[in-house]
Amino acid sequence: MRYDADMAVPFLDLSRVNSPQWADYRAAFDRVMTESQFIMGTDVEAFEREFAAWVGVTHAVGMSSGTDALLATLMAYGIGPGDDVLVPTLTFFATAGTVARLGARPIFVDVDPSTMLIDIDQALERRTANTRAIISVHLFGQCVPLDPLQDTTLFIIEDAAQAHGATNSHGVMVGAQGHAACFSFFPTKPLGGFGDGGMVTTNDDDFADRLRLMRVHGARPKFHHLHVGGNFRLDTLQAALLRHKLPTVDAQADARRAIAARYRDALSVLEGRGTWRWVGRTPGRHVFHQLCGLASARDELRAYLKTLGIGTGVYYPEPLHTQPCFESLEQGLGHCPNAEKACNELVALPCFAGLTDSEIDEVANAIISFYL
Ligand SMILES: Cc1ncc(COP(=O)(O)O)c(C=O)c1O
Structure with a gap:
């Protein structure tokens, strides 16, 4: 592009961004073609492990896009009608669109006029009795300081779609600061794939398990549906290519x-x-x-x-x-x-x-x- x-x-x-690694990407593409394992498998598992280690969390769950990462996260937390979710107004549509798609209400919060990041003090003021979660967007690649949220009961979702590799003032990576964090691998992003892709990171074992269930239509075992989820899987081909891009x-x-x-x-x-x-x-x-x-x-x-x-x-x-x-x-x-x-x-x-x-x-x- x-x-x-x-x-x-x-x-x-x-x-220009990708050409220094073209040979690696071509080799990965060839390997996946030869193996012909196109859905899930070892590349997805390995990329999830490598991404989790890079971010410094225990779980990374591959998703079909950053939008689906947000949607699956909200679904796995049980957000739905009657719930309010705090979101910044200056962000890509998916941050609020996913909340509305589940029948919940986005509560829009203004930005700090200097950094353009969500004004956390105003977010806390705009909480209602029904506010269960906040999606804080690490806009433009800079990290939202989340410390003021740590004493609240809010479920903290980091929208890290634009900020792979950014850290807070304590040196903690984005993706390791909230209860769950959603990344996008849209081609223009700091870790951009070769099509759509996404990831959710978390340190919560149960939540990671729910995410893994949500991305396969809530089925466990196959064809036995515990929840209504979706097809939110990260393509094996994307995972194989992104494994080569992560170190760059x-x-x-x-x-x-x-x-x-x-x-x-x-x-x-x-x-x-x-x-x-x-x-x-x-x-x-x-x-x-x-x-x-x-x-x-x-x-x-x-x-x-x-x-x-x-x-x-x-x-x-x-x-x-x-x-x-x-x-x-x-x-x-x-x-x-x-x-x-x-x-x-x-x-x-x-x-x-x-x-x-x-x-x-x-x-x-x-x-x-x-x-x-
Ligand atoms: C802040 C933010 N959230 C969510 C998304 C959605 O990601 P995707 O395009 O992979 O669905 C994007 C990217 O476009 C984004 O910039």
Whole structure:
């Protein structure tokens, strides 16, 4: 996948990200073809073990996507009609969509205007008598500090879809901080696969067992259904390929951190002018799934960069609480003002392993020439 393939500086070029390991991926593909074990089997089990060890948890359960990881987690916890679940409004749709699909109510929470992460204090204030869980999203690759939640009875779900390898200020990996954590292997993610895939991590033996049951239509033994689950299995082929990619994730995050640092230096001339502000950082290791700033005249800036052949992204153009499908929840405009404002200003710059120094400088100089 090459976003803005016609651009001189693409927003994202996955062929550059993945090409150093192409030979390994081809060998893994060949091996799975030869073995012809396409559903579950040793590659899925081995990848689950390797991923759990990397995150520092006892269980990792492969899933068909990040969305299904969230859905299966909520199902395994028994979330349903009458339950409320706290979610940030600035996130990908799946964070709230999965809650609504189960008949529960998402309660939208605003973001911290500096980091764009869920405002945990407000989340605690917005709890109702029916609030059973919170999904905290480690947005853009930075870790939400979850310490204030530890004394609550809330079931803490980390949405770690964008933050493989990030840590909190104590050095604990995302995925090892809540009761369960949901990862996506969508191709653009920090551990991106070659199609859809996902994972749930947990230290809870019983919960891991329920997840494993949920992903096979709740059947144990086969054809005997204890629960209504779904087909949430991670493909064997994805697992085989991702086993080769996992050892490269930390180095790729290092590369994105170096890119972010170069942009920061280059754009420091804009500091204090009120036109460009970086999205703030929380303590801990940030893996820069997205490198985002808040830009005045954002849409004009993007159009200008486009004329120069520079691709950018917007995450997200609209918060979730104002989406038409959630109108009946009556949490519309004004419910989360920080996110409403940010959605007009957020812009993501090209930031991927393989981006060259001269490309970074080209983007930075173009932004400077727009504002100065
Ligand atoms: C924060 C967040 N949650 C959930 C998802 C859903 O993951 P997937 O696309 O693998 O279903 C994504 C990715 O798109 C995401 O960014």
